[in-house]
Amino acid sequence: MxxxxxxxxxxxxxxxxxxxxxxxxxxxxxxxxxSDEPPPPPPExxxxxxxxxxxxxxxxxxxxxxxxxxxxxxxxxxxxxxxxxxxxxxxxxxxxxxxxxxxxxxxxxxxxxxxxxxxxxxxxxxxxxxxxxxxxxxxxxxxxxxxxxxxxxxRAGGQRIPPLRAPGCxxxxxxxxxxxxxxxxxxxxxxxxxxxxxxxxxxxxxxxxxxxxxxxxxxxxxxxxxxxxxxxxxxxxxxxxxxxxxxxxxxxxxxxxxxxxxxxxxxxxxxxxxxxxxxxxxxxxxxxxxxxxxxLSVGVDMGLLRTAMASPEAAAKFREITEVEYKGRVLMVGVDDVDIFKGVRLKLLAMESLLETYPALRGRVVLVQIHNPTRCGGRDVERVRGETAKIQARINARFGGPGYQPVVVVDRAVPMAEKVAYYAAAECCVVSAVRDGLNRIPYFYTVCREEGPVDAKGAAGGQPRNSAIVLSEFVGCSPSLSGAIRVNPWNIEAMAEAMHGALTMNVAEKQARHVKHYTYLKLHDVIVWARSFAADLQLACKDRSTMRTIGMGIGPSYRVVAVDAAFKKLPPELVNLSYRAAAAAAAAGGGGRLILLDYDGTLEPTGAFDNAPSDAVIVILDELCSDPNNVVFIVSGRSKDDLERWLAPCANLGIAAEHGYFIRWSRDAPWETMASKQLAAAMEWKAAAKNVMRHYAEATDGSYIEAKETGMVWRYEDADPRLAPLQAKELLDHLATVLASEPVAVRSGYKIVEVIPQGVSKGVAAECIVSAMAARRGGAPGFVMCVGDDRSDEDMFGALASLCGGGKNGGASSSTTTTTALLAAAQVFACTVGNKPSMASYYLNDKEEVVDMLHGLAFSSPSSRLRAAAAPRRPADFDIKSLLRCE
Structure with a gap:
C-alpha cells in the first residue's frame, strides 16, 4: 500500500x-x-x-x-x-x-x-x-x-498479568x-x-x-x-x-x-x-x-441523524426496503457488534420460538440483524459468527420459503444512511445484550421512527408516529426507556412473548410509549450530556484555587493529595528551632515544653494484633521524658490498664486514658479523674449500651465489644468493609435513641462506635494538662507538639487553637496573653498523621515519620543518651543534619 x-x-x-x-x-x-506556567490567554x-x-x-x-x-x-x-x-x-x-x-x-x-x-x-x-x-x-x-x-x-491458568511497575524503561x-x-x-x-x-x-x-x-x-x-x-x-x-x-x-x-x-x-x-x-x-x-x-446516560446526536435521514441515499434505501425487499412484511431490526455479550444468539432463538408458537406470523415477520464491523478479531468473534449463521440457516430452512426468509443477517459495513432507513422502516427494535454499557441503538431507532421518511410511521395520513422496543434489562439505556418492553434475554420464551407483544400492540399504546421515549431523547441528547458533564467537572474543581497539590507514590499507585494552602508538612528546621528556644526559655524560668501524642495510628498501627509499643518507641519516649524541660503525655481512648501495662518502662511519661477521663502524670503518680463523683457513679447506662452492641456484634462477623471503666466500644476493623460501615451507622443511631436521656456522648471513630460520658474528650484533657502544667511550673509551656490521627484528636487540635487565641494553630506566636489564651505566646505545632483535611496546620505521612520526628527531637537534646548510641536511628525526614543545623 x-x-x-x-x-x-x-x-x-x-x-x-x-x-x-x-x-x-x-x-x-x-x-x-x-502547561504549568504559561502566559495568560486572551480574555475572550x-x-x-x-x-x-x-x-x-x-x-x-x-x-x-x-x-x-x-x-x-x-x-x-x-x-x-x-x-x-x-x-x-x-x-x-x-x-x-x-x-x-x-x-x-x-x-x-x-x-x-x-x-x-x-x-x-x-x-x-x-x-x-x-x-x-x-x-x-x-x-x-x-x-x-x-x-x-x-x-x-x-480455567485455573487463565491469562497471566505481569505486575504493574513504575514507568521508566x-x-x-x-x-x-x-x-x-x-x-x-x-x-x-x-x-x-x-x-x-x-x-x-x-x-x-x-x-x-x-x-x-x-x-x-x-x-x-x-x-x-x-x-x-x-x-x-x-x-x-x-x-x-x-x-x-x-x-x-x-x-x-x-x-x-x-x-x-x-x-x-x-x-x-x-x-x-x-x-x-x-x-x-x-x-x-x-x-x-x-x-x-x-x-447520566449518553444521548444521541440529533443533528447527525437528521442529516443522515435527509440524504437521498436514506430515502432511496427506505423505498427499497418498504416497496421492494420487504413489501407487505412486518420488519424487526437489530444492530449489534459481533460480540459474545450482545446476545445475538439468544435473539435468533427467540425469533425461532416466536415463529413456532405463533404460526400466523410465518411469512409476515422478518428480523433483519445488522452486524457492525469488528474492531478486534479472535476466536470469540468467529464463534459468534458461526453460531449466528447456523441458527439463521435452521430458521430459514424451517419457516422460510420462496421469496421469504424470516431472518436476514447483514454482515458488512453498513453506511449510516442505510441504517437509518432500516430503523425508520422497522415496526420493532430488538436489543438482547446480556451485558452492555453504551448501547444507543434504541435511541437511534426512536429518533428515526419520529423524524424519518414520511411513510416510516407505519401509517398514512400524517398520523402520529409510533415505535416498539424489546430491550434487555441488562443494557445501560434500559432505565431511561420506561416505555420499552424489558426482558431477561436468557429467558427465550419470555423474549419471544415480548416480541409478539410488540408486534401486536395497539397503535395508541405504541404511540404513547413512543412519545415518552422521544420526549426524553430530545431533552437528553449528546449535547446536553456533554454540557452537564463539563459543568459537573467544573463543580468538582471549584475549590482548586484554594488547594495545594502534592504528588505521592510511583507507577500506578501515584496519586495527588490536595491540602489547604496553609496546610503543610511539619518542617524539621522550624520544629528544632522552637524546641531549642523553649529549652532556653525554661532555663530562664519559662514553662518548658509539652508533647501530646495519640497512641493508636500515631505510635502504633491501628487494629494491630498486639498493640504494645515497639522497643524503639519505648526508648524514644523514655528519652524525651528524661529531659526535665519536657512534659510528655500519651492521650488515648485506650483503657488505663492497657496503657499502664504497655508504657510501664517510661517512668516519667504522663498518660491520659479513656479520652482523658483518667490522668496520671508519671508512673508513680496516682490516677486522677477528670469528671465529678456524681458522673463517675452514674454508669448504669453501660448495661444498656452493651446489650445493643452485643446484637450488632453477633450480626457482624469480625466485630467485637471492648468494655472500659467509663465507656463501651464496638470495634469493626476486622469486619466486612461493606457491611460493617452500614452496621456502624445504624448502631450510632440506635445508641443515640436508647441513651438519649443518659449523660453520655455517642461517637464514631476510625472503625469504632463508642459511648463515653458527656464532657469527656481529648480536647478537655489537653486543656486540663496545659492549665495544670502552667500552675505547676509557674507559666504556660513555650513549645507544644500535638500529634494524632483520627476524629477524637481533632478535639485536641481545636482546644489548642482556642488556647492560642482562637486562630488556627501552627507555630505563629502572639505578643499578648490572656487567661483563656494560655498558649498565645507559645509555638504550637498541631500535626495530623496522613495528608487529609484537619484542624491541624501540619501533617506527617505515617506513624514511621512520627517516630522519626520524635527520635530527632530526643536526639537534638545536648544531654541525649541517643547521641552515645553505637548505631543511632537516623530518621528519614527529620534527619540529624536538619535537627542540628542551628547548633
Missing amino acids: PHHRHLTPSPSHEEHETPNPSLTPPPMQLAALA QSPRRIVVAHRLPLNATPDPGSPFGFAFSLSADAHALQLSHGLGLAHVVFVGTLPAEAARALRRSDELDRHLLGCFSCLPVFLPPRAHDEFYAGFCKHYLWPRLQYLLPQ TDPTRRRTGASPRASSTCALPGRRRARVRARLPLWLLPSFLRRGCPRCRVGFFLHSPFPSAEVFRSIPVREDLLRALLNADLVGFHTYDYARHFLSACSRLLGLAYTSRHGRVGINYHGRTVLIKI
Whole structure:
C-alpha cells in the first residue's frame, strides 16, 4: 500500500514517542492548552477541552495522491466528535490513535501532526504494533472487557498479568494501557492548564499519568462499559491499581446507578474509602480531594441523524426496503457488534420460538440483524459468527420459503444512511445484550421512527408516529426507556412473548410509549450530556484555587493529595528551632515544653494484633521524658490498664486514658479523674449500651465489644468493609435513641462506635494538662507538639487553637496573653498523621515519620543518651543534619 516515507523510530524510543511540543494550533480553531506556567490567554478565550479516546474521530482512506498516502476526514458518527458538539468544537482537541490501516502504514512526523492538528484538531499518538496489541487486543479486549461483563476465567491458568511497575524503561503499565504516550502528548500541548475530558476503557490508567505531568489539570473520566459487582471486580489481579487510577480523576461518570453503586462498593471493599451524598451528588474523599460520581446516560446526536435521514441515499434505501425487499412484511431490526455479550444468539432463538408458537406470523415477520464491523478479531468473534449463521440457516430452512426468509443477517459495513432507513422502516427494535454499557441503538431507532421518511410511521395520513422496543434489562439505556418492553434475554420464551407483544400492540399504546421515549431523547441528547458533564467537572474543581497539590507514590499507585494552602508538612528546621528556644526559655524560668501524642495510628498501627509499643518507641519516649524541660503525655481512648501495662518502662511519661477521663502524670503518680463523683457513679447506662452492641456484634462477623471503666466500644476493623460501615451507622443511631436521656456522648471513630460520658474528650484533657502544667511550673509551656490521627484528636487540635487565641494553630506566636489564651505566646505545632483535611496546620505521612520526628527531637537534646548510641536511628525526614543545623 502506498504511503509517504517517514523515518521509523528506533525500538528503544518507541515507548516515548510524543508530538513536538512546539506545535501550535491555529488561533481561530484552538485555544491555549496545558502547561504549568504559561502566559495568560486572551480574555475572550474559554478553557480548552482535550478529549482522549482510543481512536481519533477520523476516517482514513488510502489515497496515493495525498502527501501522507491517506485522505483524512472527520467521522461524523464517532462518539468523541459528537461529544465535542456540547463543548464547543472550536475549543476541543482530540488525542488518540489513527484508524487501524493508517496506524499500521504511517509513522509519526511533525508534518502529519501539524496537518491533523490544524485541519481536524486531532493529535495522533503512535504506539508500536506489539505494544498496541498487548494493551488493546491482549489486556483490554481479551482480559479486562470480559471481566467487566461478569465473565470470569473458566480455567485455573487463565491469562497471566505481569505486575504493574513504575514507568521508566520497558514496563507493562505503558504497554497494556497505552496511557503514557497519550499523557505525554496531552501534556505537551502548548498553552495554559485547562480542563480535560476523557473517556473510553483502553485508557483506564491515563488519569494517573496526567496527574504526574499536570497535577492541577481537570480530568473527567466517563466509563462507557458496565462496572461489575465488587465480587467480580476483585478477581482482577490489578484491581487496586485500576481503582486508584480512576480516583485520580476529578469526575467519574457511569451510565446507570447500578454501575456507580458497584464502583463505590469496590472502592469501599478494596481501598477502604467511604462516600458521601450531598445535594443529590455523590463524592468519594480521596487524599483530600472529592471525586464526584456522575450518573447520566449518553444521548444521541440529533443533528447527525437528521442529516443522515435527509440524504437521498436514506430515502432511496427506505423505498427499497418498504416497496421492494420487504413489501407487505412486518420488519424487526437489530444492530449489534459481533460480540459474545450482545446476545445475538439468544435473539435468533427467540425469533425461532416466536415463529413456532405463533404460526400466523410465518411469512409476515422478518428480523433483519445488522452486524457492525469488528474492531478486534479472535476466536470469540468467529464463534459468534458461526453460531449466528447456523441458527439463521435452521430458521430459514424451517419457516422460510420462496421469496421469504424470516431472518436476514447483514454482515458488512453498513453506511449510516442505510441504517437509518432500516430503523425508520422497522415496526420493532430488538436489543438482547446480556451485558452492555453504551448501547444507543434504541435511541437511534426512536429518533428515526419520529423524524424519518414520511411513510416510516407505519401509517398514512400524517398520523402520529409510533415505535416498539424489546430491550434487555441488562443494557445501560434500559432505565431511561420506561416505555420499552424489558426482558431477561436468557429467558427465550419470555423474549419471544415480548416480541409478539410488540408486534401486536395497539397503535395508541405504541404511540404513547413512543412519545415518552422521544420526549426524553430530545431533552437528553449528546449535547446536553456533554454540557452537564463539563459543568459537573467544573463543580468538582471549584475549590482548586484554594488547594495545594502534592504528588505521592510511583507507577500506578501515584496519586495527588490536595491540602489547604496553609496546610503543610511539619518542617524539621522550624520544629528544632522552637524546641531549642523553649529549652532556653525554661532555663530562664519559662514553662518548658509539652508533647501530646495519640497512641493508636500515631505510635502504633491501628487494629494491630498486639498493640504494645515497639522497643524503639519505648526508648524514644523514655528519652524525651528524661529531659526535665519536657512534659510528655500519651492521650488515648485506650483503657488505663492497657496503657499502664504497655508504657510501664517510661517512668516519667504522663498518660491520659479513656479520652482523658483518667490522668496520671508519671508512673508513680496516682490516677486522677477528670469528671465529678456524681458522673463517675452514674454508669448504669453501660448495661444498656452493651446489650445493643452485643446484637450488632453477633450480626457482624469480625466485630467485637471492648468494655472500659467509663465507656463501651464496638470495634469493626476486622469486619466486612461493606457491611460493617452500614452496621456502624445504624448502631450510632440506635445508641443515640436508647441513651438519649443518659449523660453520655455517642461517637464514631476510625472503625469504632463508642459511648463515653458527656464532657469527656481529648480536647478537655489537653486543656486540663496545659492549665495544670502552667500552675505547676509557674507559666504556660513555650513549645507544644500535638500529634494524632483520627476524629477524637481533632478535639485536641481545636482546644489548642482556642488556647492560642482562637486562630488556627501552627507555630505563629502572639505578643499578648490572656487567661483563656494560655498558649498565645507559645509555638504550637498541631500535626495530623496522613495528608487529609484537619484542624491541624501540619501533617506527617505515617506513624514511621512520627517516630522519626520524635527520635530527632530526643536526639537534638545536648544531654541525649541517643547521641552515645553505637548505631543511632537516623530518621528519614527529620534527619540529624536538619535537627542540628542551628547548633
